[in-house]
Amino acid sequence: MKESILFEKSRNFAIEIIYLYKRLSEDKREYVLSKQVLRSGTSIGANISEARFAQSLNDFISKMSISLKEANETYYWIDLLMETGYIDDEAGEHLRIKCLELIRMLQASVKTSKGKL
Known part of the structure; x- marks a missing residue:
């Protein structure tokens, strides 16, 4: 059950990251950092899905x-995006x-799972 909650939270986070990427690339014309955060931010949920x-x-x-x-x-x-002013402090x-x-949540899951080995 905990993993399904983690999956849902990671999926929702990925959606927010996708919207951030769209905003950065369309409004700010920032392509390098925004692509990096898109890749890593959506990869979280993809790996949880595989797990x-x-x-x-x-x-x-x-x-x-x-x-x-x-x-x-x-x-x-x-x-980095905050420090360079691409996203405001609130966002x-x-x-x-x-x-x-x-x-x-991931730290707890990994720690608990390693304890079962």
Whole structure:
């Protein structure tokens, strides 16, 4: 059940990231950083989706660990976009909070799963 909540949260986060990408590329004409945040931000949920159908516990841990890395990378890109003025503090902080929530959930999931090995 926890993974389905995580899946839904990551999917909703990916949708927000897609809208951010569209806004950055259309309104701000920013293509490099916006593409990076798009890739990492949507990869979180894609790997969680793969983990839901993992062939083994090790496979599950691997996919969730990749999601965790992608979430950390996404946080980095959001931070850079804020620092450079491409996104305002309010929008950036909203995304950072959502991203940190995913990071914490992924950390807990990976830790719990490793304890089962």
